[in-house]
Amino acid sequence: MASGAEEFVEADNAEAIITRIEHKSRKIESLLKQSKPVEALKTALEGSPPKTRDERCKSANWIVVHRALMAIKDVDALFSSLDPEYYDILMK
Template sequence: MAGAEGFVEADNAEAIIIRIEHKSRKIESLLKQGKPIEALKTALEGAPPKTQDERCKSANWIVVHRALMAIKDVDFMFSSLDPEYYDILMKYVHLII
């Protein structure tokens, strides 16, 4: 349940981690099939809601990073992303700069 500031409470962190682990397995499958753009889209879908739990943030970044590193053609990646995916990806990029 969301707290007063709109952040996910710690007791929901485990549920978020489980969803990220499931997403990670799906991404690995897509990468093995040679579908890195689909893997990236999957990684960006359902990004964890606002949470202060560092485990959730870190776990989802690892999933996004794994998909990004498999992409060889960055221009094609950007042209393939819908604006909503692009916006989410840019939020991740700004976090690491």
Template sequence: MSTAVEEEKIEAMIMRIEHKSKKIESLLKQSKPVEALKTALEGSPTNTKDQRCKSANWIVVHRAMMAIRDVDGMLSFLDPEYYDILMK
């Protein structure tokens, strides 16, 4: 795969993460932290090796997690599929 094509894919991933970030902020303002975390975890770039994508996504996930006061309760609301994504 050419470098230009890879760069375009990376830029598209970063744009999706930025869009996801806006949606998460909206959910947090509505006091929906679990929904915000689920949104943050959905479509996470777990297969990429690009550090910018990983870092940008971690910031979004971290922001959602920090809004949750009851972590044990949050884990009980998450579907098991999200656990794997969260650990990655």
């Protein structure tokens, strides 16, 4: 019965993570409309889901990060100016 409880907790956590990602997505869209793509990417990378096995969380977070990345015209300049912590998150 313990394994069923663990799955339930994981599902609850997944729903909470998805909700946070949706909120983050709205903030990113707002930053992109203000022509602030670098801030949008940093926002996308901040608070990336903790190690979760839930594929929905991983996929939803990737969509948000990808959306911010695609708005950046000069990716080389971005990578050279990105703080190491953000670069590490992006590479993971």
